[in-house]
Amino acid sequence: xxxxxxxxMKDLYIGKEGTPERDSYEYELxxxxxxxxxxxxxxxxxxxxxxxxxxxxxxxxQISKLESSANSATIDTIMKVFRALKAEINFxxxxxxxFVKLT
Amino acid sequence: xxxxxxxxMKDLYIGKEGTPERDSYEYELxxxxxxxxxxxxxxxxxxxxxxxxxxxxxxxxQISKLESSANSATIDTIMKVFRALKAEINFxxxxxxxFVKLT
DNA sequence: TAATAAGTTGCTATATTTAGAAACTTTTTC
DNA sequence: GAAAAAGTTTCTAAATATAGCAACTTATTA
Numbered sequence: 001x002x003x004x005x006x007x008x009m010k011d012l013y014i015g016k017e018g019t020p021e022r023d024s025y026e027y028e029l030x031x032x033x034x035x036x037x038x039x040x041x042x043x044x045x046x047x048x049x050x051x052x053x054x055x056x057x058x059x060x061x062q063i064s065k066l067e068s069s070a071n072s073a074t075i076d077t078i079m080k081v082f083r084a085l086k087a088e089i090n091f092x093x094x095x096x097x098x099f100v101k102l103t
Numbered sequence: 104x105x106x107x108x109x110x111x112m113k114d115l116y117i118g119k120e121g122t123p124e125r126d127s128y129e130y131e132l133x134x135x136x137x138x139x140x141x142x143x144x145x146x147x148x149x150x151x152x153x154x155x156x157x158x159x160x161x162x163x164x165q166i167s168k169l170e171s172s173a174n175s176a177t178i179d180t181i182m183k184v185f186r187a188l189k190a191e192i193n194f195x196x197x198x199x200x201x202f203v204k205l206t
Numbered sequence: 207t208a209a210t211a212a213g214t215t216g217c218t219a220t221a222t223t224t225a226g227a228a229a230c231t232t233t234t235t236c
Numbered sequence: 237g238a239a240a241a242a243g244t245t246t247c248t249a250a251a252t253a254t255a256g257c258a259a260c261t262t263a264t265t266a
Contacts, residue, residue: 026193029185031178037196044198048212059256064214071253074223075134076175082132082196090129091194093140093185095147151242162226167244174223177253 029091034078035069041085042067055084132194137181138172144188145170158187 027033042052042063049063056062066073066081082089130136145155145166152166159165169176169184185192 026195029178029182029192029194034178034194041196041198049214050212058254060213061215061257062255064212065254068214070215072177072179074175074177074253075132075137075181076222077254078178079132085198087196087198089132089194089196091132091137091192092129093144093190093192095144095188095190152244153242161224163243164227164245165225167242168224171244173245177223179252180224 026092031069031072034073035067037089038063038081038085039067041082041087045085047085052081052084056080129195134172134175137176138170140192141166141184141188142170144185144190148188150188155184155187159183 027037042049045052049060049067053060053063063081065071066077078089130140145152148155152163152170156163156166166184168174169180181192
């Protein structure tokens, strides 16, 4: 039985099909990572910044600024972009060891 | 073998201990839900809006506005709040059936 | 390597968020 | 039910994000 690091485990499972739970690979909420995610999703869609911008109704320079996290975007903007990319963006919150449940 | 709906399954597992994967309960990124999460986390910490505000350096009215999603907050603000609550906030992005990987 | 496409940066203006203060409403506690 | 605490709302000002445009740099490709 071969031992694997957590990093190796992640590499193995990210991108693979499976249960929704297994597919949940999480990133800390940060503008820098969000920007990289936008870029990754756009490239996966084989779009240019200009094409993505056109979908949302902004110029390519706006997309560039979002991807390079020139500033802290609003939730609305982030939602708009991922919707245009037909990508789902989800989040979750943990407090201590437990989840924060909606009430 | 008893049949359960997806909703019942979620009710069963949310908040329970287990693997990181099972613990990942996701919400669509929306200001409305983020506001409710802030409130839930604050209440779990047994804080008032004023106390949370003091931690961040804003007045209670700001916290009220965030919790009621009066407007679309910036990523920076969301991060600040959850950090003050000592809560983790993570996100993930899916495109088609696959994850968007950072490159 | 020249031409074109794609992406970035600086500037400006506008829109929106952040924030405080105070009045107000709702909830809690005595 | 009165008093106190907690939360909401409205108004205002300041900070920041959004956005376009044009010039610039970096890739791509012919």
